[in-house]
Amino acid sequence: MTLTYDVIPITLVTGFLGSGKSTLLADLLEGAASRDCAVLVNEFGEVPLDHLLVGAIDAQTVLLANGCLCCAMRGELKDALATLFSRRARGELPPFSRVVIETSGLATPAPIVATLLGDPILRSHYVLAGTLSVVDAFNFAWQREKHPEWLAQVSTADRLLITKADLVDEARVEQLSTMLAELNPAASVDVRRAGANIDALRAALFEPGDVHNMIRRMGHAARVAASSGSLEPDTHRNALDASGIASFCLTFDEPIDWEVFTLWFTMLLNRHGDRILRVKGLLWLAGSDRPAVIHAIQHLVHPILHPDNVGPISADQRVSRLVFIASDLTAEAVQHSYYRFQRHLVKADH
Secondary structure (H helix, E strand, O other), rough: OOOOOEEEEEEEEEOOOOHHHHHHHHHHOOHHHHEEEEEEOOOHHHHHOOOHHHEOOOOOOOEEEOOOOOEEEOOOOOHHHHHHHHHHOOOOOOOOOEEEEOOOOOHHHHHHHHHHHHHHHOOOOOEEEEEEEEEEEEHHHHHHHHOOOOOHHHOOOOEEEEOOHHOOOHHHHHHHHHHHHHHOOOOEEOOOOOOOHHHHHHHHHOOOOOHHHHHHHHHHHHHHHHHHHHHHOOHHHHHHHHHHHHEOOOOOOOOOOOOHHHHHHHHHHHHHHHEEEEEEEEEEEEEOOOEEEEEEOOEEEEOOEOOOOOOOOOOHHHHHEEEEEOOOOOOHHHHHHHHHHHHHHHHHHH
């Protein structure tokens, strides 16, 4: 799938303290493939990228050996991004065509996403292309139990990357993979192992996903939601239940009326946005051969994407799916509200 951006895409990289975000970025940013990238980090001095540096442009910006930029983000995200774009436009910095933001290990993504989506100046220059969360296989249990930021980082990600898999046995990696699939079934889950293909990881970080893979993942999300109630009770199942947060997937076989859907979805987020951590969906719209990809976090909706070059999609694959990660909301209640709203509009038209 090829997405054409009128503005610069941003990839958000999150993960709890010590999960391996900076190590991952240091590996991915080596070589010519990432030279057109700018990286924003919370505090440059805390990031182990020094072996890549060739010289400072100023106190906050350095040029890495591959030609990309790394900037300290000591102020507000809005100011850092606006300044970066202005200096690029004036020719004070080497040109870049994408941005990676590495968050603090204790940051929750929602305020960052709110800034990117809500500020009109930033929206005219940047678009949020995706969120990757790095998950520590060795320390995830206590991090999840003690720190709500861990859950927020996992729940809002498009891609989840398990690190430190070589420090634990395979059973623990499988346990973590299963937990992540339950918490965020719409996200892809990958494991970083010794000798992993860096080009494949780089593509996962920088490139938008393929529609066919997204359809498969959304189908997987539906199966996870359908089977989660029958899982045998265990420690990690009880931990999920205790959190009060659950994921579920709504499916729609009929083409979606976009006007009806947007009115309903706006009202849903207005009323229940505080309880909705994440929504991700792939919708087949009436009268269109291209799906609409929708993302939302709480009350905020990302710009809708209509991917090009979808290719042949069979009729049985054209099932619209919406994955929710929410607190104290059920699939039955949300789906009932949609059909009730739909019937109400039909009656009003007649």
